[in-house]
Amino acid sequence: MNLTYTTVRSAKRKKLTITVERDSSILVLAPESATDEAIDRVVQSKRQWLFEKLQNAPKYQGTHAPGKEVVSGESALYLGREYRITLTDAPDARVVFDRAFVIPKGDRLQTRQAFRDWYQAQAQEVILPRVQRLSLELGVDLAEAVIVDDRLRWGSCTAKNNVRLNWRLIKAPMSVIDYVIVHELAHLIEGNHTPAFWNIVRAKVPGAEKSKAWLKEHGQILEEEI
Ligand SMILES: [Zn+2]
Structure with missing residues (x-):
């Protein structure tokens, strides 16, 4: 070829x-x-x-998915589950999450930005400590883990042993987040997708195949604004 x-x-x-x-x-x-x-x-x-x-490579249509409209009655993903969105009039309110999303009313851009900020903050808070813990358990030499805004990948790693994880992962179930983290950390031991690489991943994340399937099915989340 x-x-x-x-x-x-x-x-x-x-x-x-x-x-x-x-x-x-x-x-x-x-x-x-x-x-x-x-x-x-x-x-x-x-x-x-x-x-x-x-x-x-996932088969993309080439068009940009618009992502969620942030309107009352719509729902949004968080850790693999859908939660209802309610808009509030409260002045300078922030996004609040309590088994539902309560989001300050504003123009379309403001609302979306507030929602996106919330997701990104949540990704920092939930995903990064998880990376630290799993890197200790795997005994890998991790330099730094960061949350990034990437339209192409759920995660990646660099030659300097940094791991980069997409904030949109916060929409995925915890088991899927763990899979992506372990996948990237395993690359610090084995650079290629060899049988040895998959052995490391599967030993740590028994549901790796299910998680891969989830990511494939929900790949369009990567294209969405929020
Ligand atoms: Zn890989």
Whole structure:
């Protein structure tokens, strides 16, 4: 199979980065000085990884899901369950959660922003301590865990042993959050999706397959504004 890719060169870039975009195109970000041959060598050396990525890429329609409308009577996900949304007139109210969402009325943007802020704060509070705990249990050398806003991935890890987790994970059940955390932490031990990698993940998260299925089914959450 042939690999086609788009190259974007930039003077600021020091390293070559290859990404698979959500429309399954391959994008190569390269330093200004990189020659076509050098770039192609690197891309070809990543063939296996790229094909695996392309095969596993979720099928997106290309349109942007609008996400939830924040209106009374609508419901929203939190830790895998749907809760009703009620709007309140109370002045400078904040989002309150008590087995239902109570959200300050405002214009559409304000309401959505308040809701998004709440989700992000919740992600920090719930997910980050969980990462610390699971990294200790797995005995991995974690540098830092951060919550990020990413439209492509639930989680990722860097060469410097940092783990990045999407705030939208807070919408998923705790078992799914654990799976994504353990998946990224296991990459600090084993970089590729080898049998050894999956052994680490499955030993820690027995419901890994179920969690993977949940993420696949709810992948569009990644596209949503809130
Ligand atoms: Zn992985």
